[in-house]
Amino acid sequence: MSGRDDKQELLQLRKRVDYLERINQQYISTLDTLNSLGDIHGNVKQKRSPQHIFSSTRQYICRLAHFDLTAFLMVNEDNNSFEIDDCVPLSACDGLQKTIDQLIDRGEFGWALNQNRICEPQLRMDGRRILLHVLASRTRIRGMFVGVLNETESVPSVMTLGLISAILYNSAYALESAMLYKMVLEQNEKLESKVVERTQELNLAQEALKKSNEELEERVKLRTAELSSSNKKLIAEVDRRKKIEASLRQSEEQLIVARQLAESANHAKSDFLSKMSHELRTPLNAILGFSQVLELDEEFLQSSNAPFIDEIRTAGEHLLNLINEVLDLSKIEAGKIDVQMENINFGEVMRECYALINPMAKEKNIKLIPLADNAEKIYIYADRTLIKQVLINLLSNAVKYNQDDGTVEVKLEHDSNRLQISVIDNGVGIRDDKKQFMFQPFNRLGVEASNIEGTGMGLVITRHLVELMDGEIEFESEFGQGTEFILKFNLGFASFETAPNKTEQSHGIVSSINGFTVLYIEDSAPNIRLVESILSKWPEIELQSALSAEEGIALATKLKPDIVLMDINLPNMDGYEAVRILKSDPATASIPVIALSANAMKKSVKEGMDSGFERYLTKPLKVVEFLKLLGTLTGQVLLE
Amino acid sequence: MVSNAIQLVNNVESVVSLPTIFSRIDELINSPDSNLTDIADVISDDPGLSVRLLKVANSAMFNFPAEINTITRAITVIGTRQLRDLVLATKVISVFKDIDSDIINMEEFWKHSIATGIMARILASLRREPNTEYYYLLGLLHEVGRLVMYMEIPDLMSRAVTNSIENNVALHQSELSVIGFDHSMVGAELMAAWNLPESMRDAICYHHRPSLSLNYADDAGIIHVSDLVVNALELGSSGESDIPPLDEQAWESLDLSQFVLPDAVEQLENQYQEAVDIFLEDA
Numbered sequence: 001m002s003g004r005d006d007k008q009e010l011l012q013l014r015k016r017v018d019y020l021e022r023i024n025q026q027y028i029s030t031l032d033t034l035n036s037l038g039d040i041h042g043n044v045k046q047k048r049s050p051q052h053i054f055s056s057t058r059q060y061i062c063r064l065a066h067f068d069l070t071a072f073l074m075v076n077e078d079n080n081s082f083e084i085d086d087c088v089p090l091s092a093c094d095g096l097q098k099t100i101d102q103l104i105d106r107g108e109f110g111w112a113l114n115q116n117r118i119c120e121p122q123l124r125m126d127g128r129r130i131l132l133h134v135l136a137s138r139t140r141i142r143g144m145f146v147g148v149l150n151e152t153e154s155v156p157s158v159m160t161l162g163l164i165s166a167i168l169y170n171s172a173y174a175l176e177s178a179m180l181y182k183m184v185l186e187q188n189e190k191l192e193s194k195v196v197e198r199t200q201e202l203n204l205a206q207e208a209l210k211k212s213n214e215e216l217e218e219r220v221k222l223r224t225a226e227l228s229s230s231n232k233k234l235i236a237e238v239d240r241r242k243k244i245e246a247s248l249r250q251s252e253e254q255l256i257v258a259r260q261l262a263e264s265a266n267h268a269k270s271d272f273l274s275k276m277s278h279e280l281r282t283p284l285n286a287i288l289g290f291s292q293v294l295e296l297d298e299e300f301l302q303s304s305n306a307p308f309i310d311e312i313r314t315a316g317e318h319l320l321n322l323i324n325e326v327l328d329l330s331k332i333e334a335g336k337i338d339v340q341m342e343n344i345n346f347g348e349v350m351r352e353c354y355a356l357i358n359p360m361a362k363e364k365n366i367k368l369i370p371l372a373d374n375a376e377k378i379y380i381y382a383d384r385t386l387i388k389q390v391l392i393n394l395l396s397n398a399v400k401y402n403q404d405d406g407t408v409e410v411k412l413e414h415d416s417n418r419l420q421i422s423v424i425d426n427g428v429g430i431r432d433d434k435k436q437f438m439f440q441p442f443n444r445l446g447v448e449a450s451n452i453e454g455t456g457m458g459l460v461i462t463r464h465l466v467e468l469m470d471g472e473i474e475f476e477s478e479f480g481q482g483t484e485f486i487l488k489f490n491l492g493f494a495s496f497e498t499a500p501n502k503t504e505q506s507h508g509i510v511s512s513i514n515g516f517t518v519l520y521i522e523d524s525a526p527n528i529r530l531v532e533s534i535l536s537k538w539p540e541i542e543l544q545s546a547l548s549a550e551e552g553i554a555l556a557t558k559l560k561p562d563i564v565l566m567d568i569n570l571p572n573m574d575g576y577e578a579v580r581i582l583k584s585d586p587a588t589a590s591i592p593v594i595a596l597s598a599n600a601m602k603k604s605v606k607e608g609m610d611s612g613f614e615r616y617l618t619k620p621l622k623v624v625e626f627l628k629l630l631g632t633l634t635g636q637v638l639l640e
Numbered sequence: 641m642v643s644n645a646i647q648l649v650n651n652v653e654s655v656v657s658l659p660t661i662f663s664r665i666d667e668l669i670n671s672p673d674s675n676l677t678d679i680a681d682v683i684s685d686d687p688g689l690s691v692r693l694l695k696v697a698n699s700a701m702f703n704f705p706a707e708i709n710t711i712t713r714a715i716t717v718i719g720t721r722q723l724r725d726l727v728l729a730t731k732v733i734s735v736f737k738d739i740d741s742d743i744i745n746m747e748e749f750w751k752h753s754i755a756t757g758i759m760a761r762i763l764a765s766l767r768r769e770p771n772t773e774y775y776y777l778l779g780l781l782h783e784v785g786r787l788v789m790y791m792e793i794p795d796l797m798s799r800a801v802t803n804s805i806e807n808n809v810a811l812h813q814s815e816l817s818v819i820g821f822d823h824s825m826v827g828a829e830l831m832a833a834w835n836l837p838e839s840m841r842d843a844i845c846y847h848h849r850p851s852l853s854l855n856y857a858d859d860a861g862i863i864h865v866s867d868l869v870v871n872a873l874e875l876g877s878s879g880e881s882d883i884p885p886l887d888e889q890a891w892e893s894l895d896l897s898q899f900v901l902p903d904a905v906e907q908l909e910n911q912y913q914e915a916v917d918i919f920l921e922d923a
């Protein structure tokens with residue numbers, strides 16, 4: 001048994017040794033191959049090219065297996081497509097391209113790109129196996145190795161495939177470094193040529209700079225010349241302006257002189273007129289007086305001259321009227337009219353005017369249409385005497401120039417601060433071509449020849465008076481239809497009676513209150529009347545008044561009123577001083593003093609408070625505020 | 641009483657041993673004579689493995705453009721060296737299938753391992769590593785030491801888990817303080833016992849602290865990052881209750897842009913369910 005078995009075993013062992021030796025050789029040659037792979041990189045500058053890498057890689061690979069075709073495809077950086085860069089044999093290139101297109105179509109090419117190892121696609125080229133291996137570094141894919149095995153070649157061993165993969169891996173890195181090397185070289189060249197280019201550019205730029213500097217200098221010279229010439233022109237222009245200014249100043253001075261002259265001439269005229277009227281009135285008095293004496297003389301009345309006396313008297317009266325009005329006008333123009341503005345109940349004024357006009361209207365059988373009821377509740381801010389004169393002038397005109405059985409009407413309209421008064425007649429009216437002469441003196445607009453008495457001065461005076469009271473006057477007229485005169489004045493302040501309903505709605509009067517005494521120191525009677533009318537609603541309140549500061553202080557010491565109301569602009573001693581005196585006297589120091597002043601300037605208000613006033617109320621008086629203050633000071637409520 | 645990782649592995653070596661088919665394939669691959677056809681013959685002897693390999697080759701993991709229906713073709717698509725690792729990955733789950741799973745949910749454990757493997761494979765291919773299946777295998781095995789610990793020292797492991805939750809520390813740190821060694825050491829010892837390459841022992845040993853590995857820091861780093869991502873996505877579970885801390889130095893040395901991660905996670909999600917179906921089926 002043993003001899004045969006031993007022989008058998010020996011044979012086995014010999015086989016095993018052979019196998020191991022073969023493996024050993026294979027390992028050694030593999031190691032050699034791996035060891036020498038550095039060649040692929042190329043050690044000298046010329047060899048660091050893809051072509052060198054391709055050919056040396058091919059040499060190594062073809063030692064390991066029998067390839068019919070080996071090719072390297074490289075990525076075209078411009079369009080990311082793969083292009084056959086190196087194909088052996090070259091004649092197979094077209095056929096290879098078709099195979100690669102097919103591989104790409106089937107997706108096997110793309111799949112192999114993502115496997116970092118040798119791949120065998122399903123597709124074969126004319127029945128031969130294809131091997132693909134991506135050429136990639138860690139960061140990027142450079143290309144693809146394609147090998148077509150000879151048909152006689154058996155399936156390569158795992159080890160062979162591993163070795164091929166190792167070689168191609170190495171080639172991929174060699175390619176990467178060759179590419180980088182090439183890029184560095186190119187960059188260097190680019191840089192060098194750029195340096196040359198830049199140097200040339202710099203030279204050119206320097207040249208250009210020099211040239212433009214010269215141009216600039218030239219231009220500066222030119223501009224300097226231009227500037228000096230325009231400077232000269234400017235100086236001449238300044239001179240010219242100065243001359244014009246001087247002549248302007250001169251003519252301004254002349255104008256001032258002329259205006260002064262005109263003004264003094266106007267004054268002289270007014271003076272002259274006023275004196276003349278005065279001088280004229282004296283002989284006229286005599287004429288009128290004596291004509292009246294003659295009218296009483298029976299003997300004279302029997303004579304044939306008797307009718308003339310009536311003529312003389314009428315003409316004399318007319319002349320007297322005329323002189324009076326000229327006198328008025330000259331007074332106005334000389335600024336000699338004293339205007340005292342106050343709040344006036346318009347209904348009251350109208351009643352007085354109607355009473356004066358009524359006899360004249362009856363004579364001509366003209367109907368005066370009564371004023372609407374609300375007139376009694378309206379206050380107008382005006383001078384009591386002058387507003388009456390204005391209204392009488394307009395009303396008398398309306399009656400005089402009316403037809404028989406005509407009507408005269410006064411209408412009122414107002415907003416929150418202006419009052420509009422219309423005086424309407426249905427007389428002859430005014431012709432359009434005469435309208436422009438309406439407010440000119442001695443113009444009687446077509447009635448000169450009529451029997452209507454008049455001086456032609458009325459409207460002129462009326463307009464002046466209206467303007468003196470911050471009013472406006474205008475008119476509308478249609479010839480043959482009648483005339484409407486429109487006056488506009490400031491409405492009286494929000495007085496107690498202006499909107500009594502409103503006031504009573506929001507502030508009802510508290511009927512029984514604790515009585516107290518108020519002392520009002522004021523030099524203007526209308527103001528005293530106003531406060532009087534306000535306080536008259538409460539019989540419990542006693543109002544005393546004084547017309548001067550001195551009188552007021554004396555009265556305050558004597559009466560010890562609960563509250564003192566004080567005007568600021570008082571004659572002799574003003575309100576500030578008066579309050580200081582009251583406050584410094586222990587007998588009156590505790591009495592609250594309220595300032596009532598038309599001066600609403602902040603400075604005045606502050607001065608007032610500093611002087612010792614309890615409160616500083618400004619005119620026009622705000623009645624509700626005023627009453628609330630009185631209530632507060634006496635510790636009760638006057639208004640609900 | 642078990643005092644160290646080696647002892648623990650010695651105790652289980654008889655129970656959990658490498659499948660024989662793995663060593664046969666390993667031998668073939670290392671032989672200068674053998675080729676793809678020889679390997680295909682070996683695999684065809686194991687019908688279960690054949691079916692599973694075909695499924696893997698056709699799965700989203702490989703994304704091959706055409707259908708693969710022969711083992712030879714599957715090996716071409718997968719690659720021969722890659723095949724060895726994939727075979728082990730396919731078989732290793734069944735090695736542990738007899739473990740009493742009272743303390744640990746085996747399905748969840750393997751899901752975590754599969755996901756980590758897929759992630760590791762994706763990161764490796766982003767780094768253009770030649771053998772991506774190797775990383776899949778590493779991912780699959782990185783926590784296998786814990787399975788051994790659950791088998792052999794379940795009480796100590798329970799204490800480690802409780803300690804980890806109560807003191808809010810990572811489970812592997814808790815293992816170290818409660819037991820004296822952790823699952824990465826046990827895993828490394830198991831690799832050694834199985835005669836797997838040193839690179840695998842190293843990568844598994846240092847997968848929680850890759851920068852400590854002298855020679856295989858990048859491999860360990862890939863597993864480390866993948867483990868982290870999978871824990872964050874909560875795909876399966878290996879018992880870790882929180883995301884383990886990141887070794888920033890390891891991430892730096894991988895030289896991957898953080899912008900690749902969203903894309904990698906998307907790929908993982910595309911491949912995950914299919915891979916779980918294939919690898920856990922009848923395991």
